[in-house]
Amino acid sequence: RTRIIAVANQKGGVGKTTTVINLGACLAVHDLEVLLVDVDPQANATSGLGVVPVTGGEAGIYTLLSSSGEPSLDEFVLPTEMEGLWLVPGSRDLAGLEIELASAPEREFFLARGLTPTRGRFDYVLIDCPPSLGLLTLNALVAADEVLLPLQSEYYALEGLSHLLDTIRKVRNLWNPGLGIHGILLTMYDRRLNLSREVADDAEAHLGELLYRTRIPRNVRLSEAPSYGKPVLLYAVDSSGAASYLDLAREVMTR
Amino acid sequence: RTRIIAVANQKGGVGKTTTVINLGACLAVHDLEVLLVDVDPQANATSGLGVVPVTGGEAGIYTLLSSSGEPSLDEFVLPTEMEGLWLVPGSRDLAGLEIELASAPEREFFLARGLTPTRGRFDYVLIDCPPSLGLLTLNALVAADEVLLPLQSEYYALEGLSHLLDTIRKVRNLWNPGLGIHGILLTMYDRRLNLSREVADDAEAHLGELLYRTRIPRNVRLSEAPSYGKPVLLYAVDSSGAASYLDLAREVMTR
């Protein structure tokens, strides 16, 4: 009954972190228990919620990934300002992990093992991935039941999609046969721009029902909210950004 | 007399590729010889110029990085549509290189060795980096004389800057004592938005003269141009995007 969803795209700046924080908050507000897991060394999902990323031996994603036994979840999970929204904080130290784990056996399974205790305890687990298809994102794809792909309404974003879909197929064949695509989310959509409409039309034509009906508009409140350490629901509840992530949460719950 | 400049920032989507292509074109149009080197596995700088990224054994960045002897530059450099603008095309295969080179001796120096023949042949070499601080970006920082840091006018972008500056300092101490910061470039600046102005004020206060006077405005022509495989100078010469990169080129030439 727990759905683990990796939010991934190797293209940078497409709205992965913004989606993890705000979809997470909009799910939690429907009386669900939601865990956010920050697997990006930038630790933006962590600081975007007003939490200081961990370093050194402090419990967090780095210790979760590098510990050999099955960790006790209570050590790694922090509450946030919102009822029902929890966080495994990120860490800059993750940047070194790619090289450290490069030759470890079963290096793709560290996160899957670490998240086992979340099953039955949370309704949704959302994993924020870094902008690459390296070992950290692979770990997220192996640990996940499904992938949510943010697709910025721009040319380069559409171009990179086939590489990401190839990688998902590879992970399914090699390590995680049950991995599905939860959906593809158009982000920073501006209906006044030809480019936005062209990318949306292209995506509709090629991706069909994989595409969520909800499109996230470009909305400055979404980019202001992290500087206050809050999801947009708490920062600007009347904004189009908050409304669109509430729509997305309803769509995610009914899929 | 050749200046090798790495355009780097681990934050995704801040305008690294857009800056490499458009600053490159605006320098070339001043009768300079400019080489663009695409070190990002996404190969956006390559496709943004209408060139198909290379795969397999075809000559390009992958063979340049993985060859042991000093390569002959003519094998790797392609002309572009613009006089004086040349390209070492990128490749998806680079994604695997991080793991392949992880245990190679002197793994940080492969690009520096490969770019030696550019000295004296080009006025500027601009290196497009992926959104990470892994081995590919390290190679670019070791090969470069200077770094140009695009800084998106957003909260997360400002947050990540200290990590990037730490990394540059580390590279200077360990592998490339001459590495300097050419400048920090505000991108996607929208003076109508409080957030943009706040980030700009913050950057001015903390970074002072490292900041270029030129600010790149948010301009849709910049994001349309890559779908036509052209720098914005050839796609929409009268746009604010083209004007701002021409200003930047003049500022870069006089620094």
Ligand SMILES: Nc1ncnc2c1ncn2[C@@H]1O[C@H](COP(=O)(O)OP(=O)(O)OP(=O)(O)O)[C@@H](O)[C@H]1O
């Ligand atoms: N719909 C939106 N409207 C306006 N700004 C947005 C929107 N979504 C995200 N942003 C802003 O755009 C920038 C990029 O978004 P975000 O950091 O979430 O992308 P990302 O894919 O997580 O980036 P990275 O690849 O670096 O991890 C951020 O500054 C964010 O605040």
Ligand SMILES: Nc1ncnc2c1ncn2[C@@H]1O[C@H](COP(=O)(O)OP(=O)(O)OP(=O)(O)O)[C@@H](O)[C@H]1O
């Ligand atoms: N000044 C600008 N105005 C409008 N759009 C821009 C501007 N600069 C870049 N863009 C667009 O924003 C997106 C991100 O820019 P770009 O791809 O150059 O960033 P990047 O840092 O190279 O990304 P990555 O981290 O994925 O390599 C692209 O779709 C690009 O076309």
Ligand SMILES: [Mg+2]
């Ligand atoms: Mg992110």
Ligand SMILES: [Mg+2]
């Ligand atoms: Mg790029």
